[in-house]
Amino acid sequence: MRIVLDIWRQRGPRDPGRFVRYEVPDVSEHMSFLEMLDVLNVGLVERGDDPVAFDSDCREGICGMCGFLVNGDPHGPTHHATICQTHMRHFADGDTLRLEPWRAAAFPVIKDLVVDRSAFDRIIAAGGYVTIRTGSAPEANAILVPKTDADRAMEAAACIGCGACVAACPNASAALFTGAKISHLGLLPQGQPERARRAVTMAVQAREEGFGHCTSIGECAAVCPASIQLEVIARMNRDFVKATLTGRDEAAPVAVFPRRGPAGGGG
Amino acid sequence: MATEARPEQPPARASRLGLLWESAIGKKALMAATGVVLFLYVFFHMLGNLQIFMGPGQLDRYARLLHASPQLLWTVRAFLLCALAIHVVAGVQLDLSAREARPVRYQELRSTHSSTASRTMIWSGLLILAFVVYHLLDLTVGVANPGFREGEVYHNVLVTFGRGVGVLAYVVAMVALGFHLWHGVWSLFQSLGLSSRRVTPGLQRFAAAVAVILTLGFSSIPMAVLIGILRP
Numbered sequence: 001m002r003i004v005l006d007i008w009r010q011r012g013p014r015d016p017g018r019f020v021r022y023e024v025p026d027v028s029e030h031m032s033f034l035e036m037l038d039v040l041n042v043g044l045v046e047r048g049d050d051p052v053a054f055d056s057d058c059r060e061g062i063c064g065m066c067g068f069l070v071n072g073d074p075h076g077p078t079h080h081a082t083i084c085q086t087h088m089r090h091f092a093d094g095d096t097l098r099l100e101p102w103r104a105a106a107f108p109v110i111k112d113l114v115v116d117r118s119a120f121d122r123i124i125a126a127g128g129y130v131t132i133r134t135g136s137a138p139e140a141n142a143i144l145v146p147k148t149d150a151d152r153a154m155e156a157a158a159c160i161g162c163g164a165c166v167a168a169c170p171n172a173s174a175a176l177f178t179g180a181k182i183s184h185l186g187l188l189p190q191g192q193p194e195r196a197r198r199a200v201t202m203a204v205q206a207r208e209e210g211f212g213h214c215t216s217i218g219e220c221a222a223v224c225p226a227s228i229q230l231e232v233i234a235r236m237n238r239d240f241v242k243a244t245l246t247g248r249d250e251a252a253p254v255a256v257f258p259r260r261g262p263a264g265g266g267g
Numbered sequence: 268m269a270t271e272a273r274p275e276q277p278p279a280r281a282s283r284l285g286l287l288w289e290s291a292i293g294k295k296a297l298m299a300a301t302g303v304v305l306f307l308y309v310f311f312h313m314l315g316n317l318q319i320f321m322g323p324g325q326l327d328r329y330a331r332l333l334h335a336s337p338q339l340l341w342t343v344r345a346f347l348l349c350a351l352a353i354h355v356v357a358g359v360q361l362d363l364s365a366r367e368a369r370p371v372r373y374q375e376l377r378s379t380h381s382s383t384a385s386r387t388m389i390w391s392g393l394l395i396l397a398f399v400v401y402h403l404l405d406l407t408v409g410v411a412n413p414g415f416r417e418g419e420v421y422h423n424v425l426v427t428f429g430r431g432v433g434v435l436a437y438v439v440a441m442v443a444l445g446f447h448l449w450h451g452v453w454s455l456f457q458s459l460g461l462s463s464r465r466v467t468p469g470l471q472r473f474a475a476a477v478a479v480i481l482t483l484g485f486s487s488i489p490m491a492v493l494i495g496i497l498r499p
Contacts, residue, residue, distance in 0.1 A: 072375035103371050171365035212368035213291035213361045216454035222380030231463045238460025240292045245283050
């Protein structure tokens with residue numbers, strides 16, 4: 001099959017960028033989307049052109065590295081799957097596909113379809129941890145966890161941090177990501193000591209990074225490849241409001257703030 | 268490393284509500300709380316209005332009852348005005364900051380999973396605000412009403428709805444109110460952290476029902492004037 005691509009090309013963080021049209025003449029329907037881009041890049045390299053930069057690592061939907069918009073859909077047309085899990089059989093011969101990077105002030109473009117998502121790392125660093133018991137290993141089943149809590153926590157922990165929620169949100173809000181991280185720790189007994197403080201520090205960090213607010217629109221949960229539910233945001237809101245009103249966040253935590261610099265600072 | 272750790276200063280002794288106001292989640296919670304106040308007001312306002320179908324005497328008596336105690340009347344008005352101010356200022360501030368959160372627009376972003384009502388809250392809200400100003404000038408102060416008579420509510424309402432522009436402004440605003448409530452009435456539970464996958468579908472149905480009932484309830488009055496059920 002023949003696929004026409006309109007790809008966002010941007011040489012660096014300061015380059016204004018533009019869409020460039022490419023044609024990939026012999027695409028197999030069995031190829032994954034990223035393999036199709038690999039074929040395009042082989043051709044570009046052979047011609048001496050700059051290959052299209054895109055993030056990828058595991059290529060099986062568990063690492064959270066890949067992601068861009070295909071015709072306005074984060075991670076493409078398939079639901080609850082990353083773009084690396086999307087195969088070319090979901091497209092038709094002769095289709096024109098527009099590939100655009102995640103767009104958010106907190107996700108500056110590094111090159112082409114690659115964006116800097118270290119803002120997510122800083123949100124985790126601000127509170128996504130639990131205190132642990134040191135010393136000898138405890139008995140494995142010493143702490144009992146209700147089954148539903150364990151399931152809800154596991155569901156929230158499925159978040160791979162790809163950033164599609166931010167990309168799909170009209171407000172570029174990181175509420176689904178932050179809510180998932182706050183929920184998966186806050187639902188378990190091990191996460192209770194920092195629960196109130198965590199909700200405050202992580203939410204404040206998300207704001208500090210320049211993400212927008214949540215208006216319960218639901219685009220985030222609809223495009224999430226890990227099927228994170230909107231209720232994690234409600235859980236975050238509840239913890240945050242409770243912590244703020246009861247003052248349990250006052251024991252000055254260590255907050256992580258972004259260093260202001262080019263491209264939001266590279267890893 | 269792109270990060271640097273620095274000890275956060277303990278928050279200044281601002282009030283707890285002040286701390287809520289400074290954060291986006293807190294602002295949304297305050298919008299939800301004030302939204303509940305405004306929704307309850309609008310609901311009882313509709314019940315009051317519908318007394319117009321019981322005749323001019325009943326509506327004017329109800330108006331006199333509301334004005335029986337100036338102290339109480341102005342206390343309630345001040346309370347509602349505060350709720351409205353918090354709701355509007357927070358909404359506008361958050362909307363402006365969200366615009367900064369995506370400085371480079373998408374060439375194309377499909378929003379097929381969300382309702383139109385949810386994506387246009389700021390516009391339905393501003394439309395309602397503009398209507399509230401007109402509505403107060405029309406039926407409370409009276410300067411926008413060509414035949415205003417103090418205390419004669421039935422008469423004043425019929426003057427307003429005797430004019431096409433009055434009916435149009437009212438019905439458009441009530442449709443905007445319906446849209447605003449359709450999303451707002453369930454979203455407020457999300458903002459306060461009271462929703463979950465178990466109760467959200469029910470909350471959304473409740474919000475849709477509330478939106479339809481209030482829009483139809485309010486709009487029934489200009490419609491009744493138009494088709495001649497209510498006459499001077």
